[in-house]
Amino acid sequence: MKKRGLLNGIKVALLAAATALLLSGCDSSSMIVLDPKGPVGHTELKLIILSVVLCAIVVIPVLGILVYIILRYRDKPGNKAPYQPDWDDSKTLEVIWWGIPIVIIAILGVFTVKGIHTLTKPPVQNAKPITIQVTSLDWKWLFEYPEQGIATVNHVEIPAGVPVQFELMADGPMNSFWVPQLGGQEYTMPGMAMRLWLQADEPGTYFGSGANFTGKGFAHMRFDVVAKPQADFNKWVEKVKKTSPAMTTDTYANLKKKGLSDVKYFSSYPKDHFKKVLNKNGGQYMKMNDKKKDDSQFHEMKDMEDMSDMSEMDMDHN
Numbered sequence: 001m002k003k004r005g006l007l008n009g010i011k012v013a014l015l016a017a018a019t020a021l022l023l024s025g026c027d028s029s030s031m032i033v034l035d036p037k038g039p040v041g042h043t044e045l046k047l048i049i050l051s052v053v054l055c056a057i058v059v060i061p062v063l064g065i066l067v068y069i070i071l072r073y074r075d076k077p078g079n080k081a082p083y084q085p086d087w088d089d090s091k092t093l094e095v096i097w098w099g100i101p102i103v104i105i106a107i108l109g110v111f112t113v114k115g116i117h118t119l120t121k122p123p124v125q126n127a128k129p130i131t132i133q134v135t136s137l138d139w140k141w142l143f144e145y146p147e148q149g150i151a152t153v154n155h156v157e158i159p160a161g162v163p164v165q166f167e168l169m170a171d172g173p174m175n176s177f178w179v180p181q182l183g184g185q186e187y188t189m190p191g192m193a194m195r196l197w198l199q200a201d202e203p204g205t206y207f208g209s210g211a212n213f214t215g216k217g218f219a220h221m222r223f224d225v226v227a228k229p230q231a232d233f234n235k236w237v238e239k240v241k242k243t244s245p246a247m248t249t250d251t252y253a254n255l256k257k258k259g260l261s262d263v264k265y266f267s268s269y270p271k272d273h274f275k276k277v278l279n280k281n282g283g284q285y286m287k288m289n290d291k292k293k294d295d296s297q298f299h300e301m302k303d304m305e306d307m308s309d310m311s312e313m314d315m316d317h318n
């Protein structure tokens with residue numbers, strides 16, 4: 001009788017788990033994080049799967065034992081479970097419950113550090129990367145293409161198969177730039193540019209959004225990332241240059257105001273706009289490298305001068 005009760009309990013638990021999984025709408029098209037379309041996303045998915053498997057090694061047996069202990073040793077009439085209060089410490093058990101987590105954390109640590117290190121470099125070496133400077137505003141995204149000279153709002157186009165270096169900052173509340181199918185999110189903040197390498201393997205339109213709460217308009221901070229073959233990308237750039245207005249400092253001042261925005265295209269933008277906005281808000285990590293190029297534009301922070309080894313943070317990609 002006891003055995004059957006336990007078995008029924010397990011059956012109910014499995015049935016509940018299966019129902020929850022089915023009700024979650026578990027198809028690949030709605031789970032874009034698990035459906036990466038670029039090398040960065042693939043690397044990160046491998047890390048996610050590794051973490052889930054390693055966590056499952058701990059969590060599943062512990063939950064199983066928990067259910068067993070509760071059913072087996074519950075105080076109820078006729079329970080014949082042995083009561084053995086005279087137990088002492090067990091070296092074997094100590095080794096097991098300290099050893100397994102240490103091994104798991106070591107494995108996770110090694111693979112995470114390796115993965116993160118890989119992701120600080122361009123995903124492929126055989127294509128010339130492009131740079132896109134991203135500014136999160138109240139409540140819109142501004143994208144500037146320093147090599148092409150154009151700018152867009154709430155819309156990005158990139159060449160497929162080409163590594164893209166996103167340089168991220170905020171001119172407003174902090175936010176987080178996230179294109180789930182291309183890779184994990186990275187923060188945007190005022191006065192400090194972060195870098196994120198992403199790449200799309202194939203042409204397509206990918207969902208992008210702000211992954212941080214920054215007020216009532218935050219949910220509308222969405223944008224499409226359109227990846228297309230290099231030739232089509234070049235044509236698009238030409239078209240934007242020919243058919244769109246220029247972004248002036250006044251245009252930017254309007255963009256910066258709190259409010260939603262449609263998709264916008266600009267044929268040009270003020271020179272060094274990104275760096276100027278960055279430095280207006282602080283920008284201390286940029287100064288060492290900007291100094292040799294253009295001293296007049298950027299005021300210096302003397303106490304940061306000896307930090308020239310922070311080359312990871314430099315913006316001097318040209």
Ligand SMILES: [Cu+2]
Binds near residue numbers: 189192
């Ligand atoms: Cu920061």
